[in-house]
Amino acid sequence: MKIDDVNQTSTVLVKSYNSMEPSEYSSLLSKAAVDxxxxxxxLDKYGRSIYSKDVIGDCMLHGRENSMYAYLQRxxxxxxxxxxxxxxxxxxxxxxxxxxxxxxxxxNPDGYLLMNSELVPVGSTVSIIKKQLKVITFMLMIIAFMIxxxxxxxxxxxxxxxxxxxxxxxxxxxxxxxxxxxxLEVKQLADTLNYAEMELSKVDTMQRDLIAxxxxxxxxxxxxxxxxxxxxxxxxxxxPKKRAEHLEIIINETDRLALLVNDILDLSxxxxxxxxxxxxxxxxxxxxxxxxxxxxxxxxxxGYHIHFTPDADRIVYCDIVKIEQVICNLINNAINxxxxxxxxxxxxINKSDGVIIEIEDTGDGIEADKIKLIFDKYYRxxxxxxxxxxxxxxxxxxxxxxxxxxFDYGVRSVLGKGSVFWFKINDNLVTNETDAK
Ligand code: ADP
Numbered sequence: 001m002k003i004d005d006v007n008q009t010s011t012v013l014v015k016s017y018n019s020m021e022p023s024e025y026s027s028l029l030s031k032a033a034v035d036x037x038x039x040x041x042x043l044d045k046y047g048r049s050i051y052s053k054d055v056i057g058d059c060m061l062h063g064r065e066n067s068m069y070a071y072l073q074r075x076x077x078x079x080x081x082x083x084x085x086x087x088x089x090x091x092x093x094x095x096x097x098x099x100x101x102x103x104x105x106x107x108n109p110d111g112y113l114l115m116n117s118e119l120v121p122v123g124s125t126v127s128i129i130k131k132q133l134k135v136i137t138f139m140l141m142i143i144a145f146m147i148x149x150x151x152x153x154x155x156x157x158x159x160x161x162x163x164x165x166x167x168x169x170x171x172x173x174x175x176x177x178x179x180x181x182x183x184l185e186v187k188q189l190a191d192t193l194n195y196a197e198m199e200l201s202k203v204d205t206m207q208r209d210l211i212a213x214x215x216x217x218x219x220x221x222x223x224x225x226x227x228x229x230x231x232x233x234x235x236x237x238x239x240p241k242k243r244a245e246h247l248e249i250i251i252n253e254t255d256r257l258a259l260l261v262n263d264i265l266d267l268s269x270x271x272x273x274x275x276x277x278x279x280x281x282x283x284x285x286x287x288x289x290x291x292x293x294x295x296x297x298x299x300x301x302x303g304y305h306i307h308f309t310p311d312a313d314r315i316v317y318c319d320i321v322k323i324e325q326v327i328c329n330l331i332n333n334a335i336n337x338x339x340x341x342x343x344x345x346x347x348x349i350n351k352s353d354g355v356i357i358e359i360e361d362t363g364d365g366i367e368a369d370k371i372k373l374i375f376d377k378y379y380r381x382x383x384x385x386x387x388x389x390x391x392x393x394x395x396x397x398x399x400x401x402x403x404x405x406x407f408d409y410g411v412r413s414v415l416g417k418g419s420v421f422w423f424k425i426n427d428n429l430v431t432n433e434t435d436a437k
Pocket of ligand 1: 333334336337338361363364365366374375393394395396419
């Protein structure tokens with residue numbers, strides 16, 4: 001480091017020798033000498049001292065050991081006009097670094113620069129620094145420990161809190177509130193967990209509703225079955241007319257029960273992914289006619305009118321049984337939910353790439369925020385009445401079948417005016433061989 005110091009200072013001084021005013025140069029030299037603990041001597045080309053600065057006192061240039069001219073001789077006899085020496089000062093006993101160089105051209109010098117730097121023994125300094133280092137290390141360790149305590153509390157505390165909340169959520173408490181205090185990631189995690197909780201609680205209440213609804217729907221026909229069976233046993237057993245009436249009720253209730261159980265089975269089969277579709281080619285127009293005719297008898301008896309607007313004959317390729325189920329479920333819903341005028345409109349609309357089937361009713365319509373929910377298997381509107389035959393699973397079955405086919409579907413609804421349920425039988429049904437089986 002000393003050699004580097006000396007080198008840098010000498011470069012500056014040699015360079016500035018010719019370009020600076022003598023007074024300016026003198027102060028530059030004094031400053032360099034004081035800053036770097038150097039004794040500096042500048043001689044002119046005749047070897048006369050023109051600038052001199054003595055900082056060390058007992059140096060090899062100015063002190064008792066002054067041998068400036070001997071060094072000058074050595075510079076002149078050196079190869080490149082530069083000399084370095086490490087000499088022991090016989091008085092102080094310290095090592096001295098002596099540097100000398102030519103100013104300007106070696107063959108025709110402008111002057112000479114001589115510098116003396118003291119190489120102070122470093123042993124004591126090192127031991128002082130070692131002690132300081134121990135103290136500093138100790139302090140730094142304490143500071144680092146405190147910082148890490150702080151940082152870990154900032155990072156870990158909110159996560160610990162969230163973990164605790166997550167445990168209460170896992171125990172089924174859907175009122176847990178996740179607080180995302182601290183930093184962005186924790187906030188995002190808390191938001192995600194709050195969202196998951198919201199969805200879970202929705203599913204939970206829907207599931208509970210479904211069980212409540214289904215068990216209600218199961219219990220009612222069962223109660224009826226029991227009541228009428230008892231009635232036949234105790235009262236009408238001998239009266240053929242009454243008995244037939246009561247038996248009719250028993251049969252109807254059994255049908256209703258079968259319908260519900262079938263729906264539950266259908267949906268669970270469809271959703272388990274075990275059911276494949278078996279596609280065939282058929283004419284959709286005549287199939288629709290057939291379905292509507294089947295409804296005519298029942299619906300007209302109860303005052304409903306189903307208007308069918310067919311389009312041209314069109315051969316489609318899909319699972320005929322399942323698509324029929326979709327159409328029937330939608331017509332059933334339309335009948336159940338249509339307005340007081342009891343009108344239902346069914347349309348076949350041929351398109352270049354498929355056939356759209358629309359089923360329209362004139363009922364109350366469905367609120368925009370409910371439309372997303374009605375295809376959920378647990379969803380049933382609050383105003384669901386028992387007179388309305390249905391299991392709350394109809395639309396979920398529709399959705400599952402249409403998804404299995406990859407068909408688009410949807411609802412357009414105007415509150416107070418009615419709803420249009422539609423789906424589109426695509427021409428290019430995306431299915432593979434195993435599905436087709
Ligand atoms: P369900 O009719 O047995 O309740 P669905 O799955 O068929 O079960 O229908 C789910 C819900 O969607 C119904 O409870 C009802 O609120 C709503 N919905 C279905 N079809 C219609 C319709 N045509 N008009 C109004 N609301 C309907």
